[in-house]
Amino acid sequence: MIDLPSEIPHQQTVPARGSTSGAITIPCSQHGSAGFTHLTVSQRDGAIVLNSHGAYSCVITLDETAATALFDLLGEWLG
8 A cells, every 4th residue: 555645635737628738746756755646647659658757767658548448447436
């Protein structure tokens, strides 16, 4: 189980309509009490790219099938 702070300042940079990127401020369990990081989300060549810390040190690229599976799972969890 991940121990997260009780108050998480989720902030989202909402991209302009038609934009292909945005950022969400989220807690980072790997770096513990160091606080929060920006998860940048972008669309590149038909794929969704999740870039934690915005430093390209840990990048997750989702093709359409993987993005749809994640979307469905999050919808199930969040109701």
